[in-house]
Amino acid sequence: MREGTSKLLAACEHQNQSLEAAKSLLTSDLRLAEFKSELQRRKISLSSTSTSSRTTKNKSNEPLFKAKASVSNIRIPLIWKDTDYFKNRGDHRRFAVFCVLKIGTEIFDTIMVNVDRNFTDICFDDTFHFNNVTPDFNFELLIYSRVLHDDLSMASTHKKLTHKISNSLSRSFGRKMINLKDDFNNETGPKFYLIARASLNLKDSADLIKTYDLIPEEELDKNLQLPLFGHYCCRLAVQPECLLKDYHSDILRMHSPESDMFWAVLSKFRLNLWRIKTELQDEPAYLKHTNSKKEPDLIIPINCQSKVTLSERNIQLVNKENVFVFESINGQQSEWIKCFQKVRQDFQAWEPIAEYNMQLAPLSHHRSQYFFYERPSGSLYNETPLQDYDFLRKKHSKSFSYANKTNGTSQLYSLSSRPILD
Incomplete structure (x- = not known):
């Protein structure tokens, strides 16, 4: 060329x-x-990787x-x-x-x-x-x-x-x-x-x-x-x-007085939970179509401070002061732990924008x-915002609410999106 x-x-x-x-x-x-x-x-990277792989054969980091x-x-x-x-x-x-x-x-x-x-x-x-x-x-x-x-x-x-x-x-x-x-x-x-x-x-x-x-x-x-x-x-x-892909999905049973079962989807740095009454082999029908998707009954944010441990068949998730204990119905505890660790790793890497899904500008096709340049109708200085971007982004930050139907209490989880009404 x-x-x-x-x-x-x-x-x-x-x-x-x-x-x-x-x-x-x-x-x-x-x-x-x-x-x-x-x-x-x-x-250079290939030569250094081949040398270090001899000493760290059992160590594998997910990309x-x-x-x-x-x-x-x-x-x-x-x-x-x-x-x-x-x-x-x-x-x-x-x-x-x-x-x-x-x-x-x-x-x-x-x-x-x-x-x-x-x-x-x-x-x-x-x-x-x-x-x-x-x-x-x-x-x-x-x-x-x-x-x-x-x-x-x-x-x-x-x-x-x-x-x-x-x-x-x-x-x-x-x-x-x-x-x-x-x-x-x-x-x-x-x-x-x-x-x-x-x-x-x-x-x-x-x-x-x-x-x-x-x-x-x-x-x-x-x-x-x-x-x-x-x-x-x-x-x-x-x-x-x-922010566009799901890490993992499966049925989880929460250890609580009600022992509720949930269809769980780990995506967008949060664990989305939909309450179900019976065990399912696949995703519920009302979640397969985007237009008719039901809002989650419970949303748990996952970030760098979230801690996940495995005890026998139980998955313990600690998010700030809240502790959640789940059991994988299909015995996928190790897969859940692996995905949770991957979410924390990705959140740490993309932390400045992890909770804010930006929309890409449409691609120019022509x-x-x-x-010869033609002057635009608008003014550059009139179109430049005076407010700081961090201030504008905080205006979009709201809280999710999970209502407990038995005692009428609710739990709040901070996430950059609109609130969910039960």
Whole structure:
């Protein structure tokens, strides 16, 4: 792919074509470098695993559930001088700008935007999805830019002379003079410069658009630097797979005065219990269809503080000050203990978002190529919330109530969802 892009770049005659080809070539080089680094890391990991397996043959750790991530609503504010923006004079530079988004070996690029002094911010409507995201992921945003037109720099003098001479002479000779632009730069095609970067992790994920810091490249020539404000906005959503799958399900009998039997489902970092009257071989019919699902009669949150022990045929679950003792009707005590430990392990890994199921942004199916940017109707500053995201998330946190029908008492369990009414 890289060789084909290089040949295409050499054959391009129009500026838009050469810019797109140079952008594709740069992205291919980044992917190739990341694949080489990942291959080297896997070789080192494989050698260390084979060495350590000799001493820990009996020890087996379950792999953590991975996640999907989406990045959307990318906006980069600019800071022009008042004479440039309001009086339309001063800085005549025009830039071609695009971003590269990277998590591990998955690398995506945005569309390319034409930016000048008439724009207060750059918006990218693309939505990107990343798969197989680990809890310790590192999301990188790289901003690349190229000056398309510069009336303030003396370095552009030879370009002006070349165009003037080519216009005054014949077309064949004029084309040769235009090609002299590459000889001055000793480059094959246009070159994009990395002007700023940013890095995010799991703690930065949110269900709404947030503002983050940009780190500009200090060694870049000022004539090539886009007037960045120093911050950018985006929405980074992360959805762990453990919130979408069930760990285990079976019939459990609770050791209580009533000795109730429950159909138990361990999922979404909680143990959901539906009261049943007789033993079942399969999931109750009223739970198989999502639209007609009955709400659980009892919900027990599972987190890092939850303790699970096995005593003969009994499963003892300690959650804060509450103690629950269950018996597996089908003799799956060891399987339950294994799944409970797996839930605690996954909760610890995804703890910042374990109790909050974020929705991924819809994937963009249609992408236009190089185009002239159109200003959106809304304002970036009016759309940025002033309240902290942690404060907004606490507003969704409510309690589950389990009512004991015999004595009329109820037990409360904190979980980020709406309350269940018995």
